[in-house]
Amino acid sequence: MNKLAGIYTHIPFCIKKCPYCDFYSITDQSLKKPFINALIREIDLVSRPSLLFDSIYFGGGTPSVFKAEDISHIIEKMYGLFHILTNSEITIEVNPGTVTLEKLKEYRSIGINRINIGVQSFQDATLDFLGRIHSTNDANKIIKFAQKTGFDNIGIDLICGIPGQTKKTWLFDLRKAVEFEPEHISCYMLTYEKGTPLDRERQQGKFKPVADSLSAELFKTTIEYLTAHGYIQYEISNFAKDTHRKSRHNLKYWSFTPYLGFGPSAHSFIDPKRYWNCRNVKKYINNIKEGRLSIEKKEILSKEQRMMEMVYLGLRKTDGININTIDENLGINFRHMFAEKLKQLEEDGYILRIQPKNHCTLSRKGMLFLDSIAPMLMIDD
Numbered sequence: 001m002n003k004l005a006g007i008y009t010h011i012p013f014c015i016k017k018c019p020y021c022d023f024y025s026i027t028d029q030s031l032k033k034p035f036i037n038a039l040i041r042e043i044d045l046v047s048r049p050s051l052l053f054d055s056i057y058f059g060g061g062t063p064s065v066f067k068a069e070d071i072s073h074i075i076e077k078m079y080g081l082f083h084i085l086t087n088s089e090i091t092i093e094v095n096p097g098t099v100t101l102e103k104l105k106e107y108r109s110i111g112i113n114r115i116n117i118g119v120q121s122f123q124d125a126t127l128d129f130l131g132r133i134h135s136t137n138d139a140n141k142i143i144k145f146a147q148k149t150g151f152d153n154i155g156i157d158l159i160c161g162i163p164g165q166t167k168k169t170w171l172f173d174l175r176k177a178v179e180f181e182p183e184h185i186s187c188y189m190l191t192y193e194k195g196t197p198l199d200r201e202r203q204q205g206k207f208k209p210v211a212d213s214l215s216a217e218l219f220k221t222t223i224e225y226l227t228a229h230g231y232i233q234y235e236i237s238n239f240a241k242d243t244h245r246k247s248r249h250n251l252k253y254w255s256f257t258p259y260l261g262f263g264p265s266a267h268s269f270i271d272p273k274r275y276w277n278c279r280n281v282k283k284y285i286n287n288i289k290e291g292r293l294s295i296e297k298k299e300i301l302s303k304e305q306r307m308m309e310m311v312y313l314g315l316r317k318t319d320g321i322n323i324n325t326i327d328e329n330l331g332i333n334f335r336h337m338f339a340e341k342l343k344q345l346e347e348d349g350y351i352l353r354i355q356p357k358n359h360c361t362l363s364r365k366g367m368l369f370l371d372s373i374a375p376m377l378m379i380d381d
Contacts, residue, residue: 004085005270006055006252007078009039010263011063012281015098019131019201020159022193024265024279025061031281035263036070038288042262043077045293049270051258053084055249057091064094068106075111089114089153089248096142097134104142104149114247115146116155116184122176123169126162143180153245155184160218162190163207170218171225178229183245187222188237189215216368223364236316236367254313256306256329264294272301303330304379312374320354320361332379341376 013032014025056078058071071092078084091114092107107115119139121127127135134142146154156177160170177185192199192209202209210218223233231239232246235254240246252259258270264284267276275298278284287294301309307330314321323334335342342360345351350366350373353359366373 003051003257004054005049005051005258005260006057006249007053007082007084008057008059008249008259008261008266009063009074010261010266010277011058011060011066012264013060013065014062015065015095016131016133017197019197020190020193022196023059023061026281028281029065031285032066032070034285035281036066036073038285039263040073040077041288042293043074043081045288045291046260046262048081049258049260051083051270053082053088055089055091055252056084057249059093062095062098063092064098064103068103068110071107071112072110091116091155091247091249093118094142095132095134096138097132099142099145101145101149104145104151108149108151113151114153114155115151116157116186117142117146118157119143119177120157120159121162122173126165126169126173129162129164130159143182147180152183154180154182155186155247156180156182157186157188159188159190160222161210161215163209165210165214165218167214167217167221170221174222174225178226178231181241183241184247185226185231185239186237187226187239189219219368220364234318236370251317254316256310256313272306274299274301306330307332308374308378311377312370315360315362315370315374318361320352320359323358323360334377337379338377345373345376 010024012025012035013029014027017025017027056075063071075090090112092112093116095118104115117139120130120132122136122139124136143154143156158173158177160173192202201207226239227233231241232243233239234246235250238247238250251257256271259268261268261276264277264281265279267274275295277294278287278296284294307326310326310329311321326332326334342351342353345366346353349363350369352361352363354361362370362373
């Protein structure tokens with residue numbers, strides 16, 4: 001298992017909140033300056049683990065509402081305090097409605113070497129439904145600008161399973177994405193998170209969600225189309241041009257690898273401990289001003305929790321879970337404990353067991369039922 005750690009920074013600002021998103025963010029731009037000051041102070045305050053880092057990820061929110069100068073100060077502070085490899089992957093998420101050619105050049109000049117563009121769709125009607133602030137033209141322009149600027153590790157995010165979507169309209173989005181030949185494509189199924197405006201509209205019957213059968217067809221279409229065009233599926237929703245273009249940072253979440261999180265709502269994990277910050281920018285800023293970290297909760301994962309995460313997150317990857325690693329980490333005999341269930345799942349075509357590598361992976365059919373299959377391979381609390 002790769003033990004090189006990652007650093008995540010949550011930038012909790014958006015120009016406008018998307019109705020489907022439940023990640024923590026605010027639209028009050030007046031707090032940006034005090035937030036940056038607090039963030040840099042938080043990095044100073046946190047205890048420094050004896051870990052070697054090879055990824056830094058700026059997510060949100062919309063990190064691209066900040067100038068390169070602000071992001072640069074954060075990166076410099078991290079390099080000054082942590083053991084970070086010189087060839088680290090440094091990613092920033094950008095919204096096409098918040099960047100220019102000049103801004104992309106500046107991001108590249110401060111050491112950002114991976115850019116993740118939140119396109120979501122190449123159709124304006126779909127973007128309107130999703131409440132995005134950018135247009136199809138904006139998306140096309142920013143992808144070209146990123147390439148022109150010299151970024152050679154570009155990711156495009158798309159959303160499928162949108163009401164009114166068909167296999168034909170989804171293929172249009174996939175085709176447009178592939179035409180740009182990005183190094184990475186993420187295809188996420190639209191979900192209705194509790195408390196979001198979109199979920200309230202769903203409950204009020206303002207639109208009809210896509211049927212499960214169509215969701216399954218879109219999932220299958222995604223894999224077939226991207227595979228046929230040279231992309232490797234390495235996680236349920238993620239595809240890379242080659243093994244070197246997988247998201248080094250996101251793989252840490254699925255591989256039970258340590259990471260530090262900075263900013264409101266950010267999580268940190270160093271096995272078996274996890275802690276996370278409060279979901280409130282003002283509270284976060286005030287706590288840091290007073291010289292204390294803004295941690296909302298800490299927990300030490302139980303054996304059952306550790307197994308749940310190893311299995312559930314590990315099965316998201318196309319190379320699945322390493323049975324030897326689980327046995328060594330938890331002191332169990334996974335094969336013996338779940339012999340009958342493994343046999344049944346294999347016979348039903350939901351999982352594949354790769355003996356030489358001692359891996360257990362989900363089949364394409366099994367990926368559709370991850371939430372049902374993973375609990376079958378866990379210790380009961």
